[in-house]
Amino acid sequence: MPRQFQFHTEDGHETAQIAVRGRQVLARPMLNYGSAYTMEQRDALGLRGLIPPAVNTIEQQVARCYGQFSMQPTNLAKYVYLNSLQDLNEILFHRLVAEHLEEMMPIIYTPTVGEAIQEFSSTFDRQRGMYLSIDHDVDVEGITSALAAYGNGPDDIDIVVVTDSEGILGIGDQGVGGIRIAIGKSAVYTTAAGVHPMRVLPVVLDVGTDNLALLHDPNYLGLRHERVRGERYDQFIDAFVEAVKERFPHALLHWEDFGATNAHQVLERYRDEICTFNDDIQGTAAIVVASVLAACRAKEEKLSEQRVVIHGAGTAGIGIADLMRDIMISEGLSEEEATARFWGLGSRGLIHTGGKMRPFQERYARDTAELEEWKADDDGNYSLEETVRQAKPTVLIGTSAQAGAFHEELVREMAEHTDRPIILPLSNPTSKAEAVPEDLLEWTDGKALIATGSPFKPVVRDDATYSIAQANNALVFPGMGLGTVAVQATRLTDAMITAAAQAVAEMTTVGTEGAAILPSMKDLRSVSAAVAERVAEAAAAEEGVARLILENPREEIEKLMWTAEYPEVQVVDEIEKPSPRPTDPVSKPARGSIGVRSMGDDSPLSRWRPRFPGRKG
Known part of the structure; x- marks a missing residue:
């Protein structure tokens, strides 16, 4: 069947070519402009009588939608409202979020998306993204076929956001509901960076779940067995990667919320093979390191002068340490000297030689010989409190999901050894934060340099207002x-x-x-x-x-960067196929259009991106 619509951008001007009519137009979120269609457009598209007679601007629509959003009684209700709007009119959704970004980002992304994920099966209404099952899409051919069913050709996708849902935010294994974190990340790519909404593909890899509440929930929509691990899991991931390479050979593959062990193993396996990154490891590291670098600028110190304690040295924590260590080395430290500036704590306290740890934590294990004067607890572990007393950190990072872990005595102990402590309680949601900014400022006499994982309101203290940085991966x-x-x-x-x-x-x-x-x-x-x-x-x-x-x-x-404006409408009987892309192995051209195809049309589609004067590498 022929393609039904196509977007084309040239010199910043976007056009939508539409070859469907009537209710088929309104059924497509990227074409449903609702009351913004003019009377002439309504006649040409067969929409007369299907839309109330008033013709609105997108600004008027945004104002109406914001009023409806504001009436929602809870954050989850607001999430559901925005989700429904996205499924109805995607351009209007992105425009609304863009105009109320500070207010709505915590709804479509962290922390509210965590609650929405937990309620996925009970609030599911319309499919968005791809659901790939280890029981059904078992090989490259099967996964490629499933990806093809989404309707995008080899040059139609720039970014694939994929999760297996084992390590969702601070709430752990959420099975098939993890698709909503991939959808949220996809929306942020569009709102924040202007990646066209049709060029980001959210995917969940359903390998089962160890969440007993989900397995016993009659509404649960995922596979009803325990999470698959080991060789079969590895083969599934490998088949997925090969299928993505085959179907979308130029896409960036974004890994999201995998469990700690798999996250590191998957990243290490593929990072030198394809264009890929793990946001929990590398994205979190980048924003945390940005926070620390900015704080060091405020103190007029180098990163390589800092002593860093990381409470929660798992996927995110070790990723943070790795990136900070690289920068310290670039500032002149040897690898050994840089590594020695980190103390990481896991579930059993300080990571040290002879203790139990994961392979990716080993490089930060402290030598038992240096702990001879440290006081261990009854189980032979070294606590966060003992680590702060002994290490005298200048930077304290929390990725532990242990609410209140940075208590008054601990923070005051840290502040005795550094004039301006850098303290980052990063765990989400807010209820799991290691400390709250108001307390940290009180315990350090206003000297702490703070970034948090969730948004916090400014703190007023001694006639000064302290804005609280949110170390958000976004x-x-x-x-x-x-x-x-x-x-x-x-x-x-x-x-x-x-x-x-x-x-x-x-x-x-x-x-x-x-x-x-x-x-x-x-x-x-x-x-x-x-x-x-x-x-x-x-x-x-x-x-x-x-x-x-x-x-x-x-x-x-x-x-x-795409902006959320209704494009110029061209009503056509059929959409011309763009010329096939060149087979140049060095570079792919800047392309000008994107469309959704029905199955059976296998012609390549051009990009939404405008043409610009680049030169091939």
């Missing part, structure tokens, strides 16, 4: 994705991630009393553009990474 991963897409990178490298962290750290006003150490979420769009520019430059500096070299990165990246 400040880095959308820009990293956009920069990677802009240069058509073959890999997302450590240097590109470091560039993202440095870009965010440099966008702060560290000299002002009470100023947040990170940019505000309301500036997310400009932050993403700045991150993308630096990431693109870092990719271009590494041999063989950037397929396309941008002549003017700032201008060309801004041209790439």
Whole structure:
């Protein structure tokens, strides 16, 4: 069957070619502009009588929707409302979120999305994204066939966001409901970085669940057996990667909320094979390191001068340590000296030689010989309190999901040994935060430099107002994705991630009393553009990474960023197929259109991106 509609962008001007009529138009979220259709467009598209007679601007629609949003009684109800709006009119959804970003980001993303994931099976209404099952999509052929059913051709997807739902936020294994974290991340790519909403594909890999509540829930929509592990799991992941490479050969593969062991193993296995990254490891590391770099700027100190305690040295914690260590080495420390500046704590306290640990934690294990004067607890473990007393950290990072772990005595002990302690209670949701900013400022006499995982209101203390930075991955991963897409990178490298962290750290006003150490979420769009520019430059500096070299990165990246405006409508009887893409193995062209196809139309589709004067790498 022929394609039904197509978007085309040229010199920043977007056009929607529409070959369907009547209710079929309104049934497609990217075409349903509702009351914004003019009378002439309604006649041409067969919409007369299907829409109330008033013709509204998108601004009027946003105002009406914001009123409806504000009437919702709970955050979960607000999430459901926005989810329904996205399924009805996707452009209006993105415009509404963009205009109320600070208020709505915590709804479509953390922390509210965690509650929505837990309620997935009971609130499920309309399919979005891809659901791949280890029991049914067992090989490359089966997964490729499933991906093809989504209706996108080889050049239609820029980013695939995938989760297996084992390590969702702070709530653990959520089975098939994890699709909502992939959907949320996809929406952030669009809102924050202007990646076209049709060019991001959310995917959940259903390998079962160990969550007994889900397995006994009669409404549960996922596989009803325990989580598959070992060789069969590895084969499924490998088949998925091969299928993505085959179906979407130029896409960035974004891993999200995998369990700690699998997250590291999967990343290490594929990071040198395809363009990929893990947001929990590398994205979290980038925003936390950005926070610490900005705080160091406020103290006029180097990162390599800091002593770092990480409470919760799992997937995120070790990723943070790895990136910080790399920067310390770049500042002149040896690898051994840099590693010695970290103390990581897991579920059994301080990670040390002879103790139980995961392979990816081993490089940060403290030598038992240096702990001879430390006091162990009754189980022979070294506590967070003992670690802070002995290590005298200047930086304290919490990724433990242990509410209140950074208590008054601990914080005051830390503050005795550093004038301006850097304290980051990062665990989500808010109920799991290691401390709250108001207490941290009280216990340090207002001297603490703070970033949190969840949003907190400003704190007023001694006639000064302290804005609290939110170390939200959304400040880095959308820009990293956009920069990677802009240069058509073959890999997302450590240097590109470091560039993202440095870009965010440099966008702060560290000299002002009470100023947040990170940019505000309301500036997310400009932050993403700045991150993308630096990431693109870092990719271009590494041999063989950037397929396309941008002549003017700032201008060309801004041209790439999609905005939530209704495009010009062209009513057509059929949509012409774009010319097939060249087979040039070095670079793929900047392309101008994207559409959704019915099965049977296997012609390649051009990109939504505008044409810009780049040169091939």
